[in-house]
Amino acid sequence: MTIRNKRDLFEIGGTSIAPGKTADIALPISDLSAGMQANLEIRVFHGRRAGPIIFVSAAIHGDEIIGTEIIRRVMKKLKPSRMAGTIIFVPVVNMFGFITHSRYLPDRRDLNRSFPGTERGSLASQLANMFFTEVIERCTFGIDIHSAALHRYNLPQIRIASGNSNLKELALEFGAPVVIEAPLRPGSLRAVAKEAGVEMLLMEAGEALRFDEFSVLTGVNGILRVLKKLDMIETKRLGKKAAPSAQTTKTSWLRSTKGGTCRLTAPSGTKVHEGDIVAIVSDIFGDEEEEVHAPFDGIVIGHSNLPVANQGDALLHIAQVKQFDGVDERVEQIEDALFNEPLLDEDEVI
Ligand SMILES: [Zn+2]
Structure with missing residues (x-):
């Protein structure tokens, strides 16, 4: 008798997800003052085949919502039955700031200075702790999406820790106009993720509280390119390859x-x-x-x-x-490639 090598269930937040399936999980964060429950809402795509476990997150700063839209569009294009590996999507990490259109938490703390957090710390610290232990630490790689602060615009760009050639390759594969290698801020998600051995790309794009199509398409295309590079999806094409990113x-x-x-x-x-x-x-x-x-x-x-x-x-x-x-030509070429080449249809992700 031959024993088939079966892929494991993915266990998270008390839920078991079968290979080739998705599941929505609400991780409880806090009792709100008026008695409602605040949860960290995640959607997991557990691919049929073995592969890396990664996360894609947005709105750690609650008013930086561009990543929420990018994640919505990426999820529409993926089928776990055709994927390798596992993706944990977190469209809104700071749900408190999201509902009040604010960068911060109700305790006025910045979540991205509160990592790794503690179970019994401030509200920000507890949220950081839950996100870090339930999501980040289970992964080997992740992409966290931000926008500029209120009244500012960021050209789509990828920020990475310096001196990591593997990460740089993924950053360049993403295909944003600019890749920035820079030191990490203490208490930031990237700093603690690095200590825990989790590699991360940080995408910055667009403006707080706004969606703009150039930023959204750069994000969707970039994430799909990275998933392909990691052998998590196969696609026939991914739009025209634009000129390489400027590096700084x-x-x-x-x-x-x-x-x-x-x-x-x-x-x-x-x-x-x-x-x-x-x-x-x-x-x-x-x-x-x-x-x-x-x-x-x-x-x-x-x-x-x-x-x-x-x-x-x-x-x-x-x-x-x-x-x-050719720096400005590069931005133009990327714009051209994004707007003139239709994004791949769902059927083209196999
Ligand atoms: Zn931010």
Whole structure:
């Protein structure tokens, strides 16, 4: 008699998921003041075949909702019966901030400075602990999606810990316009995940409390590309491969030198040379104007959407780019590839 090598059930939050199936699980977080229960809502795709366990999460900052939409669209394209490995999707990590349109928790803490958290700590600490122990620690890899803060826009970009060639390969495979290698902030999800041996891509794209199609499509395409690279899905095609991402290790925020109103002359995606005028700030009568100049050659990766600026307010975020040629063409090509090549249909993920 031959014994078939059967793939295990995936156990999470007291639920067992059979290979080739999905399940929705509500992990209890907290009793709310008015008596309702707050849960961490997750959906697990447990592939029929063996493979890595990964997570895709969004809205750790409750108003950074672009990833919630990206996850919704990615899930529509996947069938666990055709997948290898297991994906834990968390469309909203900070459900408290999500319902109040806020970056923070009701205790005014920043969840992304509260990891790994503790079972009996603050509300933020308890949520961080549940997300970390039930989701992150079970995985070997994950993608966490953020947007810019309120009134700011981020050109889609991938941020990774520096000095990890495997991670860099996945970051480049994602195909966002820019890949940034940078040190990790203490208490952030990426910092504690790294200590636990979980590799992570952080996607930044778009604006808080808004959806924009360029950011959403970059995210959906990027995640599918990474899943293919990890041999978790097979696809016939994944849109045209756009020009490679620009790579950088140094970024700098340019701040307003005076109060007034600001006109940006180089919004996100623009290639700039050292000394170029990137913004002009005027007083409210328009009598005095000050130019803001690019400190180095690079690409604008974020900007303020709010033209009212106090002295010291951040106006533009610029990444220094070593391979400078073709940076703006790259963004254009990525836009072209995203909008002119239809995303793969469900049937094309096999
Ligand atoms: Zn964020």
